[in-house]
Amino acid sequence: MKAKAKAKKSDKQLLVDGLSAKLGSAQALFYTDFTGLNVKRMTDLRRRLKKAGVEYVVIKNTLALRAVNESGLVSQRLKGPTGVVVAKDGITAAKVLSDFAKENDQRPSVKGGIYEGNAVDEAMVKKLASLPTRDEALSIFAGYLNSIPMMFALALDARKTQLEGSN
Incomplete structure (x- = not known):
């Protein structure tokens, strides 16, 4: 029983370490709420982001926050289902998210994030998408x-x- 619990803990740590490593080279990190998107739409979103060179990770909020904090960034508290957009080009990521949301009843919504080391909100992500x-x-x-x-x-x-x- 303890071995299984330990394995789960090390798996979680691997997720945190992987996300932390990606954050090191990222220009932007956006938190999204994907509530209301079915599997087909989620697959489409992931495909568009991947094509643009952007990574999309669904991870528990506590693990996402741990990864962000371990990377030296400061993040806001997260609630509800969260997808994390990790991008080397934040403007491209914002454009893909914004365009997808326009086509899909404003989903996913942006909870906030970090762009070039600064905290951003949904309005700022929309402004980035217009650049x-x-x-x-x-x-x-x-x-x-x-x-x-x-x-x-x-x-x-x-x-x-x-x-x-x-x-």
Whole structure:
């Protein structure tokens, strides 16, 4: 009997250690309440998150909090069923969660979380979802850089026309 109890305790510790290790390289950690999502929807959510390079873990609240605290982060108390989103790119994770919730009666709901070491609430996760991802931002920036030589050439041409007109 004691061996079985010990095995369960070591299994729990393995879960905590695994989550703690993932948190070390994560930019964001979001807590979700997945109440109301059936197995098909949960599978779809996990698939979308995985495709975006985001991990989704369902774990007991006490174990999730222990993992977060062991990783040096401070977390809020959790109640009810909790799925933990662990992401290296918090904006992408927020977008996937937000888009999925829009399609599924606002489920899962976000209980809160941590982004770049700071506590965030559901409203902040929604704001993060509205920001461009790193790749989108780089694309926008590259577009601006590409337009600078063209604007310079147009300005030179306009100045040339102006100077020719004054002669």
